[in-house]
Amino acid sequence: MLQIIDISKPTEEIHDQLFKASTEQGFLFVKGHGISQTHIDNLFNLSAQFFDLDESIKSKYPIKNNVGYTSLTQEQLDPRKTKDFKEAYNFGPVNSSSGEIPIENHPEIFQKYEEIITKTNLYLFQVAKILFNHLRQSILKLNSYHL
DSSP states (O other): OOOEEEOSSOOHHHHHHHHHIIIIISSOEEEOSOOOHHHHHHHHHHHHHHHTSOHHHHTTSBOBTTBEEEOTTOOOSSTTSOOOOOOEEEOOOOOTTTOOOOGGGSOHHHHTTHHHHHHHHHHHHHHHHHHHHHHHHHHHHHHHHOO
8 A cells, every 4th residue: 555654744754654655656646745726736736737728739838858748648667568548738838946848849838827826846845855855864864873
C-alpha cells in the first residue's frame, strides 16, 4: 500500500518514511503541506477544463524542453510496456522567487487563471523545500552509519 506522509513536523520517523517511499515507491503522497483543499479543488477544476478541450486546441502547445502538452500515449517511460495512457501539461519556465511563468506562451484557459498558477508554483516550491530538508536529514543519517 502507498504511504501518505505527514510532512508538517520534522521528525526522524518522517525522514525514514520519505527515504523509504523515495527509494521503494519512486513517488510520494504527502499531507500536512499547508495547501488548502479549496486551492486543490480549484486546480482540479482548471485541469479538467483544459483536458476537456478539443485535441486541436491542446495540440497547439506541444511539449518542448519539458514545457507544454503531452497527448495520450505520446510517452512510453518503460519500453517493455505499452505507451503511457496519460495526458499532461507542464508549465514553465518558472521563476523560483515569484512563482511566475511567461503566461502568454501557454493556452488561453491558463492565462485567465494566472494568479492561481503562480500561487501553486509558490506552494510547490515551499513543499519541495520541506521535502528536500527531510531527505537531506535522511541522507545525513544514512551517511553517519558509513563513516
